[in-house]
Amino acid sequence: MIETQRLTKHFKDVRAVDGIDLTVARGELVALLGPNGAGKSTTLRMLTTLIPPTSGTASVAGFDVVRQQREVRQRIGYIGQGNGAGHSQRGRDELLSQGRAYGMGLRQARTRAAELIDSLGLGDVADRTVSTLSGGQRRRLDIAMGLIHAPELLFLDEPSTGLDPQNRANLQEHILRLRAEHDTTIVLTTHYLDEADSMAERVIVVDHGRVIADDSPARLKAEHVGDTIRLGFDTEHAAAGAATVLSGRGGSAYGKELTIRTESGPRQVPGMLEDLRSAGLPVASVEVTRPTLDDVFLTLTGRSLREGGSKTDGTPVPELVEV
Amino acid sequence: MTSLVTDTRTVFSRELRPTLRSPFTMIIAMVQPLVFLGLFAPLLPGDRSAALQWFVPGIIVMSCLFSASMTGSNLLFEIQTGSHERMLVTPLRRPALLIGRALKEIVPMVAQAALIVLVCLPFGYRFHLGGALLGLVVMAGFSIGVGALSYTLALASKNQEWLFWTVQQTVLFPILLLAGVLLPLDGGPGWLRTLAAWNPLRYVVDAERALFDGDIWQATTVTGLVAAAGVAAFGLFVGVRAMRTST
Numbered sequence: 074m075i076e077t078q079r080l081t082k083h084f085k086d087v088r089a090v091d092g093i094d095l096t097v098a099r100g101e102l103v104a105l106l107g108p109n110g111a112g113k114s115t116t117l118r119m120l121t122t123l124i125p126p127t128s129g130t131a132s133v134a135g136f137d138v139v140r141q142q143r144e145v146r147q148r149i150g151y152i153g154q155g156n157g158a159g160h161s162q163r164g165r166d167e168l169l170s171q172g173r174a175y176g177m178g179l180r181q182a183r184t185r186a187a188e189l190i191d192s193l194g195l196g197d198v199a200d201r202t203v204s205t206l207s208g209g210q211r212r213r214l215d216i217a218m219g220l221i222h223a224p225e226l227l228f229l230d231e232p233s234t235g236l237d238p239q240n241r242a243n244l245q246e247h248i249l250r251l252r253a254e255h256d257t258t259i260v261l262t263t264h265y266l267d268e269a270d271s272m273a274e275r276v277i278v279v280d281h282g283r284v285i286a287d288d289s290p291a292r293l294k295a296e297h298v299g300d301t302i303r304l305g306f307d308t309e310h311a312a313a314g315a316a317t318v319l320s321g322r323g324g325s326a327y328g329k330e331l332t333i334r335t336e337s338g339p340r341q342v343p344g345m346l347e348d349l350r351s352a353g354l355p356v357a358s359v360e361v362t363r364p365t366l367d368d369v370f371l372t373l374t375g376r377s378l379r380e381g382g383s384k385t386d387g388t389p390v391p392e393l394v395e396v
Numbered sequence: 397m398t399s400l401v402t403d404t405r406t407v408f409s410r411e412l413r414p415t416l417r418s419p420f421t422m423i424i425a426m427v428q429p430l431v432f433l434g435l436f437a438p439l440l441p442g443d444r445s446a447a448l449q450w451f452v453p454g455i456i457v458m459s460c461l462f463s464a465s466m467t468g469s470n471l472l473f474e475i476q477t478g479s480h481e482r483m484l485v486t487p488l489r490r491p492a493l494l495i496g497r498a499l500k501e502i503v504p505m506v507a508q509a510a511l512i513v514l515v516c517l518p519f520g521y522r523f524h525l526g527g528a529l530l531g532l533v534v535m536a537g538f539s540i541g542v543g544a545l546s547y548t549l550a551l552a553s554k555n556q557e558w559l560f561w562t563v564q565q566t567v568l569f570p571i572l573l574l575a576g577v578l579l580p581l582d583g584g585p586g587w588l589r590t591l592a593a594w595n596p597l598r599y600v601v602d603a604e605r606a607l608f609d610g611d612i613w614q615a616t617t618v619t620g621l622v623a624a625a626g627v628a629a630f631g632l633f634v635g636v637r638a639m640r641t642s643t
Contacts, residue, residue, distance in 0.1 A: 122484075122485070123485065125640070143487045146486060146487040151482070153478050153481050154478065155476075155478015158479060159414075159474055159479040160473070162410070162414055166413050170409070173406040174406050175487060215482075218482065
């Protein structure tokens, strides 16, 4: 569905996107994850024909993003960072214009708009001026507009930025349902770690305009970080003894604690506890920490995604929006 | 299937809809040239109806220029909110985005022209309907060009709104004065007339005066049409290019 080769975009001296090779198959749900300024949105803007690449090629839905822009545009949906609906317009009017822009007849556009208004719960506000809608309502309207022509491939640029947790959950549900019902291929960018983690089957980690990792969230974590098992003991002596008993598993004792990094931590703990009991080293406490995608990012780049900007972690953002 | 015409209609009706839903803004815009006419026309020397005969087409062209040059101002806001970007991702033909927006500014202009003419009739103003209609076509062509240039200016000043207004205001008045809209150029010094000769609006104004008087089969009609078509072609060329390269 998407195929890029050495896709590159320079803005003056800045290499916003620095040679990205990407293949996305039909039906995939892919998240581009990275800090602000990593080149996620620039990549998306090239794939959606909004800006021409400096070099490299990209084929989207079977067509070249430079030479066959209209063919690409006809087949994709795009939900940008801003509000797609004009603030002085009414929601339903915008849905109709959007349908017309994709070549739908008036009647067809009306039917489709009514359908989307219904399925996105916009019935009460569709005939109000967009500027009077809440942030969550506008976002749902944006989604309705992006879906008007039932695209086979949908791009979402930071879809849930500025939404409160409830609206984010709603939005994610809509996206997942869309995929389940219509087998739509979906590419989204996000800097919310939990969003990438819970929604996407495939996470492409982008940093400094390059792809630095590309796999399922579970495999990324297992491969690059693994689980952390912390065993607590009553004495330092016991901890040191445990390190010897479990030396085959690569643990390191520090104080009264033994830390072991491993894949599939929860499966290994029972065996460890048994070995330690046989050795007469009772364990006082057990903690298994599963890695987050942030740990993956930290391992790969030495930096945390949470440090970069003000809104880069998975916790609710201060700027809340009501439904 | 879509065509340039249906795409233009889509953009045009989208733009016009909020205006139709709240016609009050349009009424305010229409009063403006009337105020201008009421305060300026009495200052014109000589016979009043002859003065109106000369002045009315110029006022219509002026309000047309003002409206068309505002095309980009709505766009500025839509660039900031994201709705322009959403339009760019659709398969709408790029020239349709320019033409549709510019034409939307012309609709109030037609209503304005009709109002100005109606108000002036009791004061002895006379016009030729066929000529006036052809005159509107010339002005529409000119407005598409100016609208497209205004659109380009908005794209160029997307993160600095002041730039749009500074350039728009700076360019507007010399063009207006060098077209002989408010005062005849005939008595001016040579350098001024040379400058005016390079101003396409000047040929549009001359054509409008002749057309509204009913002198349709004149060289001025041809030069006016050519000037309007030239501005339209130039504006669309620049505008489409700007859309392709704008980040």
